[in-house]
Amino acid sequence: MEISEIINQLGEERENYFNAVIPPVLQSSNFAFSSVADLREALGNEFKRPIYTRGNNPAVEILRKKIAALEKAEDALVMGSGSAAISCAVLPHVSSGDHVVCVENCYGWTKTLLQSLLHRFGVESTFVDGSDTQKIFDATQDNTTLIYLESPTSFMMELQDLSAIAQFAHAREITTICDNSWASPLVQNPIALGIDLVVHSATKYLNGHSDVVAGVVCGSAEKIQAIFQGEYMTLGPTLSPHDAWLLTRSLRTLPIRMERVQATTREVISFLARDKSIEKIIYPMHESHSQHDLARKQMCGGAGLFSIQLKAHDSEAIERFCDSLTHFLIAVSWGGYESLVIPSIALKEGHGFPENLIRISIGLEDPELLIKDLSQALDTLPN
């Protein structure tokens, strides 16, 4: 299905709500039935029928259909945060005594889930540099049940060869999950490359307006139904109908937002690449990236999240550079309409990243405005 058909029509049944152009929020926790027989039948199919909003709600259902189609998946679940979605995707694939292989620089709370929370329940994890495929293969053990990927990662922009890893895992009946937040479904579809489940922080590009925290899991009908019946219904990570409605609205502009972000990012990077105070630009779609060929092979474009390393290593100069920016905001998160920076020196123990690293998220502002802002901040750095 065409992307414009997915975001403008799929899942919307206007005759069910007075032919309103926009679907209603349906802010109701509960749904009534015309007879006991009708209720009984619905309870036999809670996955499909709206009975109670922890399970199903029509505003959420519309969003699920659109997200699944965008990811070329059979089905999807949407949840109250990306971290909830990651937890609900991981949990069904591990039991006490199992082992997980995960990429080293994955999202911080993903690491906490594996390293601390699941460790308490007897699940062991090994973290490896996923840019070296062989390291992932070598880290798998007889009891490995899950390989967890995030490509590209969101600070160091490291990629994993998704189809090679999927092929390896399938031959050994190991489940694969990929966090696809960086690329958005418009730029990369891991399921088409053989990955079993895709997760997103929908807080980032899918919503894109920095006003909703949400997450998604996409996969086969069978896997998604299993998550629904298990983790989803028991842990209750439900996305509210209102937030689902906001996300459906955000999806209408996803392609034009991504187009704009990519174009501005190209302009900003070509400006930065000429600046003498910058040591390195870390962006998969820049030819200097060590995995540029793989990036072009498995992604059909770029996005707006990249890192730079300054020549200046002293934290005072790095801090002054960030503090001098007047349009870029200093903040966590990314993928919104507003451009952001975060230096590694702001993170606890720098998360092990280089001390001269600054992550930049490009928003929807005028590229010239952003370049001018970076230019005056770069002038504060020692020559």
Ligand SMILES: *Cc1c(COP(=O)(O)O)cnc(C)c1O
């Ligand atoms: C933000 C983020 C998450 C977590 O998503 P939330 O919506 O904040 O829970 C997961 N993965 C990546 C790559 C992220 O950047």
